[in-house]
Amino acid sequence: MKKLAMILAVLVTVLILSVTGFASGYNYSGYWCIPSDAAIAVEGSVIHPERQPITIDGRILVPARSTFELIGVRTNWYPEREVVMMTKGSNSITMNIGKKAAYVNENKKDMEAPAVLVNGTVMVPIRFVAENFGYNVGWNDINRMAFIGIAAELPSRGGGLSSNRTYKVVIDAGHGGSQSGAVYGGVMEKNLNLDIAKRLDALLKKEGIQTYMTRTNDSTVSLYARSGLANSVGADLLISIHNNAGQSKVSGSMTLYYPGSGKTKGNLSSYEFAKIVQSNLVKHLGTKDMGVIQRPNLAVLRTSNMPAVIAEVGYMSNSAELANLKTESFRQRAAEALRNAALQSLNKMYQ
Ligand SMILES: [Zn+2]
Numbered sequence: 001m002k003k004l005a006m007i008l009a010v011l012v013t014v015l016i017l018s019v020t021g022f023a024s025g026y027n028y029s030g031y032w033c034i035p036s037d038a039a040i041a042v043e044g045s046v047i048h049p050e051r052q053p054i055t056i057d058g059r060i061l062v063p064a065r066s067t068f069e070l071i072g073v074r075t076n077w078y079p080e081r082e083v084v085m086m087t088k089g090s091n092s093i094t095m096n097i098g099k100k101a102a103y104v105n106e107n108k109k110d111m112e113a114p115a116v117l118v119n120g121t122v123m124v125p126i127r128f129v130a131e132n133f134g135y136n137v138g139w140n141d142i143n144r145m146a147f148i149g150i151a152a153e154l155p156s157r158g159g160g161l162s163s164n165r166t167y168k169v170v171i172d173a174g175h176g177g178s179q180s181g182a183v184y185g186g187v188m189e190k191n192l193n194l195d196i197a198k199r200l201d202a203l204l205k206k207e208g209i210q211t212y213m214t215r216t217n218d219s220t221v222s223l224y225a226r227s228g229l230a231n232s233v234g235a236d237l238l239i240s241i242h243n244n245a246g247q248s249k250v251s252g253s254m255t256l257y258y259p260g261s262g263k264t265k266g267n268l269s270s271y272e273f274a275k276i277v278q279s280n281l282v283k284h285l286g287t288k289d290m291g292v293i294q295r296p297n298l299a300v301l302r303t304s305n306m307p308a309v310i311a312e313v314g315y316m317s318n319s320a321e322l323a324n325l326k327t328e329s330f331r332q333r334a335a336e337a338l339r340n341a342a343l344q345s346l347n348k349m350y351q
Contacts, residue, residue, distance in 0.1 A: 028123075029098035029116035031056050039206045040126070041147040042070040046207060051121045053146075059113035060146055061123040068124075071148065073133060077122055084115055084122045088133050095124065104132050145208065167209045167346050170230040172300065173197035174242035174310070177220025182245035184316040190218065192325055193241045196313060199335030200239070204342060227304035236265060236349060237273065237342055238308035240300050243325060244290075244315045251318035252288030253281040256310040258301035259294040265306050268349035273307035276348070277341040284337035285330070287314060287321070307345065311338060 025034040033054040040047050040062055047070065049063045064084060065075040073088045082097040094103040095115040102111050109132075115124045127137045130148045138147050161167060173194040175181035181189025197213060204211045212233055214226045230238040244254060257263075257274035264270070274292045282289045290312075295301060301308050313334045314321040324330040 028054075028118050029114070031098065031114060031116055033061070033116060033118065033123075036060060037144060037206070039145040039208070040067065041145055041149075042067065043149050044147075045070075046145070051118060051123070053126075054116075054118065054123060056113035056116070056125075060126050061113060061116065062126045064115070064122045064124040064129070067126070067148075068129060068133075071130075071133065071135060073129075075122070082117070084124065086124070086129060086133075091133060093129060093132055097122070102128070140208075144206075161207070161209075161343065161346055162350070165350065168212070168233055168235045168237075169204055169209055169342055169346075170212045170214065170226075170233065170235040170238045171197045171201050171204075172214040172226045172230075172238060172240035174240055176215050176218055179220060182243060182316045184245070184322055185319075187316065187322060187326060189243045189245075189316060192243050192313075192316070192331065194218070196331050196334050196338075197241050199332055200241070200338045200342075203335055203339040207339070207343065209342070209346075223299040224303060226300050227302075227308070230304050230306060230308070235304075235306050236346060238300070238304050238306060239277070239338055239342065240308070240310040241338070242310055242312050244312040245317040246315060248317055248319070250290075251315045251321045252290035253278065253285060253314060254290035254312040255281070255292050256295040256298065256301065256312065257292065258298070258304075258308065259296055263301075263304065263307050266349035267351050268307050268345055270301070270307045270309065272348065273341075273345050274309045276345050277309050277311050277338065280337040280341040280344070281311060281313065281334070284333055284340065285314070285324075307349070 025032050033056055036053040036055045038053050038060055040053060049066050051063050053060050053062050064086060068086060073086050076085045084095050086093045091105055097117050098114050100111050100114045102109050111125055111128045113125045115122060126146055130137045135148050135150060175190035175193060201211050201213055212229055214229055215221050255274045255278040257270040261269055278292045314325050316322050
């Protein structure tokens with residue numbers, strides 16, 4: 001019986017380890033790969049590669065072709081031999097998937113992590129490849145950003161933002177808790193707003209922007225607490241995320257702002273902020289342009305001191321738009337549109 005108890009204990013331990021210890025990674029090409037939230041910048045610009053970076057033993061790997069073509073590296077992939085060859089000018093690096101030995105101009109060199117294949121994308125160790133093509137690689141812990149360049153200084157951020165200014169954006173998920181907002185087909189506006197807000201938060205963090213959320217869960221928050229947070233942290237921008245309701249045939253995106261010049265910061269007025277938000281939503285979502293609308297009576301807009309908007313992403317009362325809003329990909333694109341708008345607006349503010 002004692003032996004059985006011991007076997008059981010070992011089994012339970014193995015089970016717990018396999019659930020907790022390794023749950024955050026995947027095995028690719030024989031190596032344990034962990035998804036990484038690191039942002040990647042090449043020659044001063046943040047890039048958005050088609051596949052998320054991974055780490056193997058703490059080394060960052062990035063998609064070979066799309067990352068390194070930005071510094072003029074050509075990537076050839078020979079799937080039958082699982083060989084990747086990267087060339088720039090007269091220099092070349094040849095790697096075998098899952099093998100740490102690489103050839104740099106025919107000289108054998110050992111890598112700390114091998115190239116691996118992740119769902120059809122060849123991922124290569126960023127430092128090894130960059131350095132062997134004569135580039136430097138830097139890492140910034142605050143922005144969680146790896147950057148490749150000749151000088152390898154921390155790049156200006158997406159949209160040409162400065163690397164040494166702290167930008168602050170308050171993200172307000174409309175409604176929450178006892179206030180559901182619009183409700184159509186069992187979908188509550190408060191939940192759509194929060195989901196888009198969280199996605200925007202992650203995207204802005206990736207750009208190294210300091211973000212604040214008025215709520216991160218299904219809690220009730222007063223209108224004054226929302227603008228109060230933005231005022232108290234000295235926010236550059238306040239983005240309040242909502243979804244609209246109206247007649248069933250009406251659809252599209254709309255952005256609301258407080259009129260006048262009172263909510264201007266640097267070179268950016270609330271009106272200009274609203275125009276940038278609106279054009280990004282319409283362009284990125286393909287929604288109908290329902291315009292930029294003055295709203296002097298909305299507490300969140302009226303009581304905040306900085307450029308502030310309410311972005312009405314879509315109409316929940318329109319069945320086609322509600323179907324879009326129910327998909328993750330549409331909400332992600334809404335967040336991307338708002339990220340792009342925030343970057344452009346911050347750039348204009350401090351121009
Ligand atoms: Zn609302």
